[in-house]
Amino acid sequence: MAGPGNAAPVIIKRRKSVQEGGHHGGAWKVAYADFVTAMMAFFLLMWLLNATTDKQRKGIADYFNPVMPIHRTSGGGDGMFEGDSLFSEDSRAREGSGAAARHPSEQRRAMGLEADTGGEQKVLKDLMARLDGLGGESPERLALMRHIVTGLTDEGLVVELFDLTDRPLFDGESERPTQILRDLIPVVAGAFALVENAVAVHGHVRSLPITRIENPVWQQSSSRAHQARQLMELSGFAPARMRRVSGFADRRPAVADPMVARNNRIEFVLLRNGT
Secondary structure, eight states: OOOGGGOOOOOOOOOOOOOSSOOGGGHHHHHHHHHHHHHHHHHHHHHHHHHSOHHHHHHHHHHTOTTGGGSSSOOOOSSTTOSSOTTSSSTTSOTTTTTOTTSOOHHHHHTTOOOOOSHHHHHHHHHHHHHHGGGGSOHHHHHHHTTEEEEEOSSEEEEEEEOBTTBOSBSTTSSOBOHHHHHHHHHHHHHHTTSOOOEEEEEEOOOOSSOOSSOTHHHHHHHHHHHHHHHHHHTTOOGGGEEEEEEOTTSSOSSSOTTSGGGOEEEEEEEOTTO
């Protein structure tokens, strides 16, 4: 028998068993989360393309345009997705070059109206700021000024008076002015009295939800525009400064839905010299 010092060493081998189909460290969860996020973004994009108009999609594209900061124009619109372009001065400014007086649009050039020296533009802007700042005098005046929105266009300064859902400017579908419009007209007349430019009055109405043999919207918009003109003159506005009174029926809706009350409105345009 061998002595204790000559005993063979005992070697124990441990085998690691590998099981297929393990969790692989959880990397698949990250990949799956990325996939779900991408699909959600894709479906949101499809929904957005289907739910917006061409004008709204152009506004979104202009917002993400990387060259926007180098343009010397202000953003357009008085709310989300409003305005022809974010390069316009407001929701009705001409598209592309904004409303800068030193950069007349092709339309103004075609009419022979080159860029002015900036004096008239400043006057119109000051008058617009004056109208926009009238709402802080009292709660009643603040409620009244909710019906007014202003903007600069190629024609001049546009002061728009429009219906609110529960506060119309005219009784029903008639041309009888409510007290709200009677209170608003002197505000516009007083502001326009500070300058000598001619004025145009435009009437707009909403589309009717029913089909009639004779659509009354043309007569309705024209009658309302003439009522607004008469109220202006009763407020002391010089009749000789009235250049034209027009009714546009429901052909130029202010919002996407042509049947909402917001489309019932009267526009007073303080015309630029030469227009």
